[in-house]
Amino acid sequence: MTGARGPGVRWALLLALLPLLLVASCDSTEPDRRGTVEGRVLVDDAPLAGAVVELTGPVTRSETTDAEGRYRFSEVPTGAYVVSIRDVPDDAAFQAISRTAVLNDETTISVEFRGNFIRTTSLSGRVISRDQGLAGVSVELAGPDTLVTETNSAGAYSFSALRSGTYQLSISDFPSTVSFPSVTRSITLGTGEERVADFQGTPELTATAVIRGVRALLPGGATEPIELDQLRGRLQVEVGVEPGEDTPDSVQVLLGDRVLGTQRFGQGEIPDAGEPLPSRLDLFFEANTARFDSVTADPRFLNGEKDLTVRLATREGGPEAWTASIPVVLDNPDTFIATLEPARGPVTGTDGQEWVAGDLDVVLVPVSYSGREVTTVTAEIRRAGGGMVARRSVGGSAPFRIPFPASGGGEASLEGYQTPAGLVDRVRVTSAGYSGGGPGVPALPRVVLDSLRIDQEAPVADSVRLPSQGSQSDCCRDSWVGAEFPFSSVVVGLDDPGVGQPSIRVHAGPAELDDEELLDLAPVEQGSDLEETSSNTAYRALVVLEDALGNTRVLPLQPTSTNSASGSGGARFGVDLLGPTVVLDTSGSGLGESESNPSPGARWVLDVQDAGPSGIGSLPARTRIQRMGPDAPAGGQCILPSGGDPCSPVPAGLVRDFQSSGPGVYTFEAFVLDRAGNRSAVILSEVEVDGDDADP
Structure with missing residues (x-):
């Protein structure tokens, strides 16, 4: 489609029809015949009123379309004509704006022009109050097109595929607690334009918040009063909130420009935003004004005057619907971060505690809430509840490295020191000075390392x-x-x-x-x-x-x-690495490995053939003799050691006389020890005694 028009197009068509017009004009003998040319101009299948339609041919005429988009040329001579349109909307595009028509005899011909509006324009925006979108607001657009929509949950609306032209944009049905400078505006949109139009409202707020009190927070959760011009350490801040007719989203407490804590509605003890709210809420915030960076030791807050602020965010008023502040003064005493660097350890001892040994370096980094530079430090190791163990002073700039050597004399030495069992040692800073002199760091001494156990002593033996x-x-x-x-x-x-x-x-x-x-x-x-x-x-x-x-x-x-x-x-x-070499000496009356009914005077004789370099001492044998017989106890009778229970080898000499205690089998078992404690092989001998041959 094209919206092109102009005299150049009309002249081109007239030139094309010129031969027909000349023929018609030369035929003067024909009777005067007349007819009608009529039609409609439509855009988007709707009548277009006010368009100018021109008829050019044997006669020239023009008409303006009526409310139905119609035009009519009556009683025009027969012949060839050009029908064209002009004065149509700029954003209307037609397939053709000029058409040919040949009128023969007394007839009526219809010439229709159809077009479409160009819809490449869009309009969008938000309806907001304190940067919070307002949902459900009615947005109406009136002009070349008339449309109505509602804002979504983010307060956004949009109109697309619009005609160009001038529109009236208006909003309605927004909360009564929000006012707008204007709810209607005129907007002219060009073809293909993408326009953004926001409505910024101002809430009429009813919610308030106030800081009701500040207390010092003690270990274990208890609190105690504290002066607002001497705030230090951990605090509990009490905040009172009265929602009024608004819908609260969150409550924040700030110290200076830093957020101490945030509580959101629907979390913890604060009801959900959709639930009915009491007329007053009491909220408690915990904050540590003495926090610092564990690596750099930079305090989060420096001492001095600050504003303690409560900030209330509501759905109507945005993130800063209400703020209230009170002046306070931070007064945290300067302190130190301490790190222990032992030469050995830590090691978990038999008592389950960690111990260190060797040279000990204590590294101190000042935490300066006052903002002043520390240039001298004195630290000591002291037994908990007892006396000083070592002390040393250093100067310069942070970090301060304070060595406590494991040997050598002097006040700083830890030579031979061992933390007594059941006790601990502590490192504490006893004094520190600032650059420029004057009073030193206040609130000292202060323990910076606790539960220290030092062991510079080796084990002992009786x-x-x-x-x-x-x-x-x-x-x-x-x-x-x-x-x-x-x-x-x-x-x-x-x-x-x-x-x-x-x-x-x-x-x-x-x-x-x-x-x-x-x-x-x-x-x-x-x-x-x-x-x-x-x-x-x-x-x-x-x-x-x-x-x-x-x-x-x-x-x-x-x-x-x-x-x-x-x-x-x-x-x-x-x-001496080898045991003695021992055999039974069976010469004479000596008993061998297996004997029966030995003669009187028989004996076992151990012959040590090689005693090694250490030799043998007195009673070098370890011997036992056991009898198994019909009258022996279950498990046998221990002959040597007599009545032994258990029947274990005992020190003995190298010669042992045989003595019968009744019928049965006597087992002789022995080995020999050298002076070094090496054992020989075990020597075994069994002697069987019949009942008739037993000694009386």
């Missing part, structure tokens, strides 16, 4: 020595140890009242090595970790006691009365 053995002991006599000797057994009464979890480490080697060389050797756990020696003075050992934090105590292995070999640096000892 003794570290070779076993003190009697003549009937199983091992380690005369300064010899065997293959299975556990070196950890040399420590007696091991204890660590600090972090605990003590361990034992034994370093053994040639006696001529010094302590440093011995400690460089790998630890040993039992005798077989060392090479066998021919002498009982070949080795010496150092015992290392260490707790879970790495505190160590090095002690030399000490001799005893039965293991008395010693020299500089403690006990000396030798190692």
